[in-house]
Amino acid sequence: MALEALALGAAKGAVPTLLATLGAVVGQRAGVLNLGLEGVVYLSAAVAAALGPPWGYIAALVVGTAYNLLYYYLSNDMALNQILLGFAFTMAAYGIGSQLAQPAVGKPFEKPPITGLEAFAAATALAVAIHIMLRTRLGLAIKASGDDPASLDLIGVDVYRVRKIAGVIEGVLASAAGAYLVLAYYGSWTESLVMGWGTLAVITAMIALWNPVAAIGASLVPSIFITLSYALQSYLQASPHLLNTVPYLVSIAVLVAVQLATRKTRGKTPAPRWLAKPYIREER
Amino acid sequence: MPQQAEPALRAVGITKFFPGVVALDGVDFEVNKGEVHSLLGENGAGKSTLISILYGVYAPDRGEIYLRGRRTTIHSPRHAAKLGISLISQHFALVDSLTVEENLRLAGIDVEKAEKIAEQLGVEIDMRRYVAELTVGQRQRLEIVKSLARESDVLLMDEPTALLSPREVKSLLAVVRRLAEMGKAVVFVTHKIREAVEVSDRITVLRRGKKIATYERPFDEDVLLAAMFETSVKRRVHKAGRAASEVIYRAEGLRGSRVREATIELRRGEVAAVLGVAGNGQEELMELLAGFKKPTGGRIFLDGQELTGRPFAEFLKKGVAYIPEDRWRALAKELSVLDNFKIRCVKNCVEALQEAKKELDIDFPSPSVRVAALSGGNQQKVILAREVWLRKPYVLIASHPTRGLDVETSEKFYALVRSAVSGGAVVSLEDVEEAVEKADRIYVMSRGRIAASFEPPFDIGEIAEAMTQ
Numbered sequence: 001m002a003l004e005a006l007a008l009g010a011a012k013g014a015v016p017t018l019l020a021t022l023g024a025v026v027g028q029r030a031g032v033l034n035l036g037l038e039g040v041v042y043l044s045a046a047v048a049a050a051l052g053p054p055w056g057y058i059a060a061l062v063v064g065t066a067y068n069l070l071y072y073y074l075s076n077d078m079a080l081n082q083i084l085l086g087f088a089f090t091m092a093a094y095g096i097g098s099q100l101a102q103p104a105v106g107k108p109f110e111k112p113p114i115t116g117l118e119a120f121a122a123a124t125a126l127a128v129a130i131h132i133m134l135r136t137r138l139g140l141a142i143k144a145s146g147d148d149p150a151s152l153d154l155i156g157v158d159v160y161r162v163r164k165i166a167g168v169i170e171g172v173l174a175s176a177a178g179a180y181l182v183l184a185y186y187g188s189w190t191e192s193l194v195m196g197w198g199t200l201a202v203i204t205a206m207i208a209l210w211n212p213v214a215a216i217g218a219s220l221v222p223s224i225f226i227t228l229s230y231a232l233q234s235y236l237q238a239s240p241h242l243l244n245t246v247p248y249l250v251s252i253a254v255l256v257a258v259q260l261a262t263r264k265t266r267g268k269t270p271a272p273r274w275l276a277k278p279y280i281r282e283e284r
Numbered sequence: 285m286p287q288q289a290e291p292a293l294r295a296v297g298i299t300k301f302f303p304g305v306v307a308l309d310g311v312d313f314e315v316n317k318g319e320v321h322s323l324l325g326e327n328g329a330g331k332s333t334l335i336s337i338l339y340g341v342y343a344p345d346r347g348e349i350y351l352r353g354r355r356t357t358i359h360s361p362r363h364a365a366k367l368g369i370s371l372i373s374q375h376f377a378l379v380d381s382l383t384v385e386e387n388l389r390l391a392g393i394d395v396e397k398a399e400k401i402a403e404q405l406g407v408e409i410d411m412r413r414y415v416a417e418l419t420v421g422q423r424q425r426l427e428i429v430k431s432l433a434r435e436s437d438v439l440l441m442d443e444p445t446a447l448l449s450p451r452e453v454k455s456l457l458a459v460v461r462r463l464a465e466m467g468k469a470v471v472f473v474t475h476k477i478r479e480a481v482e483v484s485d486r487i488t489v490l491r492r493g494k495k496i497a498t499y500e501r502p503f504d505e506d507v508l509l510a511a512m513f514e515t516s517v518k519r520r521v522h523k524a525g526r527a528a529s530e531v532i533y534r535a536e537g538l539r540g541s542r543v544r545e546a547t548i549e550l551r552r553g554e555v556a557a558v559l560g561v562a563g564n565g566q567e568e569l570m571e572l573l574a575g576f577k578k579p580t581g582g583r584i585f586l587d588g589q590e591l592t593g594r595p596f597a598e599f600l601k602k603g604v605a606y607i608p609e610d611r612w613r614a615l616a617k618e619l620s621v622l623d624n625f626k627i628r629c630v631k632n633c634v635e636a637l638q639e640a641k642k643e644l645d646i647d648f649p650s651p652s653v654r655v656a657a658l659s660g661g662n663q664q665k666v667i668l669a670r671e672v673w674l675r676k677p678y679v680l681i682a683s684h685p686t687r688g689l690d691v692e693t694s695e696k697f698y699a700l701v702r703s704a705v706s707g708g709a710v711v712s713l714e715d716v717e718e719a720v721e722k723a724d725r726i727y728v729m730s731r732g733r734i735a736a737s738f739e740p741p742f743d744i745g746e747i748a749e750a751m752t753q
Contacts, residue, residue: 148381
């Protein structure tokens with residue numbers, strides 16, 4: 001009984017993680033280590049909370065995607081430092097988002113059932129993203145953009161455009177995750193509620209070794225422990241704040257284990273070689 | 285005069301200025317369908333600039349380009365590709381982490397069509413292999429197939445043999461001839477006379493941005509050589525047969541991951557060459573000899589003192605200099621020429637650099653220019669200036685030190701080694717004739733072992749046979 005509840009909870013929690021993780025997989029495959037993903041998830045969640053269903057969904061997608069695209073423009077076209085920008089985008093989103101959603105604090109939304117339209121929309125978005133990455137020329141271009149942008153450029157494909165397209169896909173998925181978190185998963189908003197979900201996605205993308213299918217399994221890792229930490233709160237005397245750190249610690253531990261394991265198999269680490277590096281066209 | 289068909293591509297009076305230099309000065313050039321027309325010249329003759337103009341990378345400052353008889357302005361490489369011109373450069377437009385098939389799809393090429401073309405061309409390509417697993421020659425052939433699949437009828441090949449092993453050069457030249465038979469117009473850029481003679485229908489020689497002449501079959505190598513260099517450089521054959529001097533450096537039974545057993549001796553005043561078909565462990569052997577990599581077995585002695593397993597810094601202190609095959613391991617790409625020089629230079633570096641520039645004829649506008657902006661040959665000269673001219677090492681270990689250099693500069697390199705290296709040098713080379721002319725002793729490496737060693741007088745046939753064992 002308790003186990004069933006745990007499984008259901010984990011599955012529910014895995015949906016937003018998977019959405020954001022796939023977004024991060026697409027972005028990192030394209031060579032962009034978007035640490036601002038946390039900000040995108042947070043901001044879109046805040047917008048969704050401020051407007052409530054149903055318009056909150058749409059507004060969250062629009063704002064979140066635009067915010068993500070801005071990050072991609074600055075980090076690639078303008079070649080600014082991806083890591084610094086990531087922190088800036090996260091902090092800015094915390095500030096703006098918490099102001100925007102101030103009026104929504106403590107007012108629960110009408111929580112729609114999990115089998116609603118959102119679930120289908122989420123499933124479709126996942127299917128489309130996986131299809132793009134594995135089956136299309138765009139997917140190849142995104143992979144090439146992270147592994148060898150100079151060659152991609154020589155082939156005649158615009159690297160900056162490919163990266164921006166990846167940014168849009170990542171933005172849509174991450175803001176869908178944000179909206180889903182507030183409107184479907186929690187059903188309410190407080191300032192610190194969705195903090196950390198975007199960061200987790202950056203990590204789970206790495207746990208999945210940048211493979212969109214493996215992302216499905218990887219998303220369950222933090223989700224299981226998030227659910228578990230809620231469940232344990234009623235049994236254990238430990239501080240809930242301490243318990244809340246468990247999913248993060250476990251995720252990092254798994255990340256380290258996965259990286260060590262792939263090193264041992266002597267297989268080439270599938271990490272995109274240009275991860276976190278802007279592509280600057282060699283002047284001739 | 286019989287009515288000739290319009291050439292596939294014709295450039296008239298092409299002039300191009302770069303800050304401070306005239307890169308091309310009124311050059312005429314044309315290539316017909318079904319013809320291989322070579323552009324021959326030493327480094328800095330303007331070959332690459334002309335190719336870049338024909339491919340739309342630069343716009344010419346003066347001059348006209350006619351494509352199939354019609355005047356055309358080529359705006360960009362993408363535009364050139366649309367016009368049916370393709371470039372096979374030294375940087376392949378291939379992504380290592382994708383398979384051959386994925387690369388074709390990424391480039392928007394029909395895979396079946398590419399397979400058919402490969403068959404016509406007599407080239408084997410395995411669609412499921414990752415590009416990272418292909419040899420340089422295989423990648424190059426894949427690039428050629430790609431350009432044919434795009435219906436290109438003019439192929440520009442910029443120093444296509446520079447990175448190939450002798451055997452791969454042979455099969456490339458065969459493919460190039462086949463391209464001409466298929467009716468393509470091929471522009472073949474090289475600084476190697478022998479290759480040009482072997483593959484071309486016509487040869488145009490450039491020198492310092494000017495066209496000297498266009499030659500037709502049959503070619504005379506001496507005439508071509510004289511046209512390439514104002515003062516005809518004779519390849520000086522080093523007079524061998526000196527009195528045997530004492531052994532100053534000795535490596536016994538060295539082993540590494542690819543090197544399985546190598547014993548090498550170097551005598552005072554000697555240049556020893558290590559020859560071998562690419563991929564037989566020469567690069568690792570050089571790393572081991574220089575002390576850059578620790579051997580898993582064997583011993584190294586310098587002047588009778590054992591240095592096995594000592595840190596690289598100690599090898600350096602004892603006067604060993606190492607020039608790796610990959611230039612970017614010896615140069616910091618993003619730093620200036622001066623900063624790169626300062627890696628080994630302590631005082632009066634600007635003056636020293638200017639002197640080296642004059643002595644080795646290095647071409648760079650100012651000491652503060654990024655080293656990545658120099659041509660390959662000049663980058664190599666910066667390395668030579670620093671490691672040999674400046675350091676005056678006791679023992680020099682150099683991997684392909686003359687690759688990418690023209691005849692004149694590689695002559696200079698050997699002269700420099702004879703004058704600046706006080707002990708001796710071990711160089712790995714890919715050209716048998718160069719080794720025979722320059723070395724006092726030749727080691728042949730095969731499958732990780734020193735398969736044979738030769739002393740003068742050398743027999744090229746014997747050496748070549750040992751290399752292909």
